[in-house]
Amino acid sequence: MAVETYETSHDGGWASQVHAFTERYLREIARSRVMLAWSVGFPAVFYLLNLALFIDLSTVPDELLGQVKGAVVIGFGTFTTIIVCISVFAQLLVNDIEAGRYEQFRSLPVSPTADLVGRILAGVIVALSAFLVMLGIGVLTGAEYGLRDPASLPLALGAFIAFAVPWLTLGLLLGAVLSDARYATVISTVAALVLYFVTGFNGAEPSMFAADATLLNYLPNTLPNRFLNYHLTTISNWGASGMTPPPVPAGPRWVGLLAAYGAGSFLLALGIMRRLIYKRGVLP
16 A cells, blocks of 8 residues: 555655644644634633632641642643643544545545644644643642652653543544534533533542542543642642542552553544544554
8 A cells, every 4th residue: 555655664754744744733723813712711711710719728728728729720731631632633623624635635645643643742732731821820820839759740741641642532533523613612611621520620629529539540531630730749738638538649550541541542543533534444
């Protein structure tokens, strides 16, 4: 097959395609001010409203207040990440399908794998940028952060990437089955809100979770939030922050579980891209 030859050649063809797709999707996202405003602006306003009206930190000791606020902001940051990953990914795919771009791609030696990797790289870059914006907004409201140890930064970055991939995959699936970008936006936002509240602010408030709280260390939206909270704050009294029980996940086993979520989601996304988008079956 021409595509297989293109992918396996040593002239940098596949890598060039990945670079081109990543650059293209970043440009598309940057041009869509409405998409960016909704994906980043809505969570920021949502956080400020909750901080002003619903979040009660009056019982938190003064010496922990900044770090507990930091934990709250990280929770809203993961909420922002979910919205960005689902909404942006779905909208971009719907727009490409409506514009007939995949009819052109199917006639060219374009690798679905390179397309997918480019989309994921662009999605992770935008999601991480949105997450950092939320952390910056948190600083303006008194939030404080801190690295637990020298390994915390690479662990947090790896966890964030693994966290983003399942939601990017969900966005890809929504984009493949929906015919209108507006539906993708509404469905993704509602899904993120429901998950956020049903799981106790993405696992930040176990007392609000109706099921066994132990599950909060395993669900794909709560585990990353709790893991990031451990490595990006220096809270020692987790009981005062409201995040325990169960114990906050921190060790290697949780990194492995996050990696498994990311790898499994990537394989699912690749199947969606090949079968539903490029219609090429199981081969590249």
